[in-house]
Amino acid sequence: MREDLFLKDFLDRGSLMQIQFERLRETLERVYTRVPFYRRSFDAAGVKPGDLTCLEDLAKFPFTMKDDLRDHYPFGLFATELSDVVRIHASSGTTGKPTVVGYTQEDVRIWSEVMARTFQCIGIGPGDVVQNAYGYGLFTGGLGAHYGLERLGCTVIPMSGGNTEKQLLVMRDFGVTAICCTPSYFLHLAEQAAAAGTPISQTKVKYGVFGAEPWSDEMRLRIEALTGISAFDIYGLSEVIGPGVASECPAKAGLHVFEDHFYPEIIDPETGEVLPEGTEGELVFTMITKQALPLIRYRTRDISSLTSAKCACGRTVARMARVSHRSDDMLIVRGINLYPSQIESLLLEAEGTEPHYLIVLTRTGALDDLEIRVEVNAGVFSDEIRGLEALRATLRERVKSLYGLSARITLVEPGSIERSMGKAKRVLDLRDKG
Numbered sequence: 144m145r146e147d148l149f150l151k152d153f154l155d156r157g158s159l160m161q162i163q164f165e166r167l168r169e170t171l172e173r174v175y176t177r178v179p180f181y182r183r184s185f186d187a188a189g190v191k192p193g194d195l196t197c198l199e200d201l202a203k204f205p206f207t208m209k210d211d212l213r214d215h216y217p218f219g220l221f222a223t224e225l226s227d228v229v230r231i232h233a234s235s236g237t238t239g240k241p242t243v244v245g246y247t248q249e250d251v252r253i254w255s256e257v258m259a260r261t262f263q264c265i266g267i268g269p270g271d272v273v274q275n276a277y278g279y280g281l282f283t284g285g286l287g288a289h290y291g292l293e294r295l296g297c298t299v300i301p302m303s304g305g306n307t308e309k310q311l312l313v314m315r316d317f318g319v320t321a322i323c324c325t326p327s328y329f330l331h332l333a334e335q336a337a338a339a340g341t342p343i344s345q346t347k348v349k350y351g352v353f354g355a356e357p358w359s360d361e362m363r364l365r366i367e368a369l370t371g372i373s374a375f376d377i378y379g380l381s382e383v384i385g386p387g388v389a390s391e392c393p394a395k396a397g398l399h400v401f402e403d404h405f406y407p408e409i410i411d412p413e414t415g416e417v418l419p420e421g422t423e424g425e426l427v428f429t430m431i432t433k434q435a436l437p438l439i440r441y442r443t444r445d446i447s448s449l450t451s452a453k454c455a456c457g458r459t460v461a462r463m464a465r466v467s468h469r470s471d472d473m474l475i476v477r478g479i480n481l482y483p484s485q486i487e488s489l490l491l492e493a494e495g496t497e498p499h500y501l502i503v504l505t506r507t508g509a510l511d512d513l514e515i516r517v518e519v520n521a522g523v524f525s526d527e528i529r530g531l532e533a534l535r536a537t538l539r540e541r542v543k544s545l546y547g548l549s550a551r552i553t554l555v556e557p558g559s560i561e562r563s564m565g566k567a568k569r570v571l572d573l574r575d576k577g
């Protein structure tokens with residue numbers, strides 16, 4: 144029989160919304176009395192916690208931005224005493240100080256619960272041997288997945304990231320059935336395993352639990368074809384809790400949001416207006432059970448959409464579309480907007496390419512130059528010049544027809560683009576320095 148914990152994903156929407164409303168009202172009261180920043184921001188917006196009479200009223204409340212966390216670095220937005228905080232994590236931004244988050248004992252319990260629900264949603268359970276190759280440390284991936292796996296009763300191997308040879312040894316010798324890491328690191332593991340003559344398809348690994356970075360459907364197909372595993376997308380961010388915000392199920396038709404803890408909205412990133420279901424926009428979360436750091440209407444910058452239609456798996460919680468990009472990872476090249484994820488799909492649709500690429504932006508005078516470096520498989524690479532030239536021309540044309548931009552396509556040897564143990568780096572923007 145399914146444990147009570149998991150029944151939470153199958154509640155009727157009316158009961159779920161009642162739970163959300165009660166938790167939300169309590170949270171608004173709590174932050175208003177305990178966090179000076181929220182008292183000021185609610186007062187400035189002319190709203191009081193009591194103004195929430197239905198879930199939609201949340202739209203009257205102000206947003207929280209990443210800068211608000213930075214401005215109150217490190218613990219200024221905590222709603223509990225530091226002595227009640229049992230864990231600190233942080234995510235390193237691209238610039239400056241890290242974003243610091245904290246958890247009470249109860250927050251850690253909830254985090255373990257939502258991560259257990261994540262794995263259960265995928266089909267992982269007791270009896271599975273899970274290699275956890277998300278980084279342990281300030282990054283939330285390692286410990287978040289670890290606690291969820293133990294809560295569920297799986298056998299967890301706390302590998303952390305890196306040390307590829309040992310990862311492959313453990314995978315084989317310990318009979319690993321599921322692995323957790325970034326999709327880009329898994330690709331690296333798969334390539335190294337194949338090169339060593341012991342491909343992952345010959346191990347017991349069935350499930351890949353991948354997240355922490357954007358990855359396309361084409362990337363999923365490549366991973367599955369290469370290794371024979373089933374690849375699942377999981378989503379989360381430190382500010383909300385870490386991993387455990389949303390997860391795919393075997394239907395792979397969007398990610399189930401654990402809505403009894405995280406209330407999602409989609410807004411227009413320009414106007415801040417709440418958008419109707421099914422419309423693409425920026426994801427915003429309000430944490431309705433967090434104790435140490437409950438953020439109200441936190442703007443993630445991640446672009447997605449929501450549906451509350453029941454899933455084929457029977458779950459009734461809302462689903463978010465896979466996050467293919469962030470509102471702030473858009474590249475503007477000669478005035479044209481492009482996203483690394485679109486380039487990834489375009490490259491991987493072509494035959495002969497490998498799922499490793501780097502977008503390099505430079506500037507000559509006033510003009511931006513776009514170079515796309517992509518690895519090609521060994522067959523193509525050793526092919527006659529004519530074959531390479533034809534692939535280069537195909538890719539150049541595809542970029543041209545999609546964006547109207549001329550890109551320099553550089554086909555490089557397999558294995559020559561730097562691999563990452565965690566989040567992959569896809570863009571090298573040298574324009575400001577040049």
Ligand code: DLL
Nearest residue numbers: 234284354355356357377378379380381385386466
């Ligand atoms: O990456 C938490 C996590 C760990 C999620 C392990 C999944 C697995 P941060 O380091 O704070 O937290 O980065 C959060 O990563 O706002 C997204 O932009 C991106 N991201 C996370 N998961 C996905 C995903 C962790 N499945 C930021 N698809 C988020 C696309 C993702 N982007």
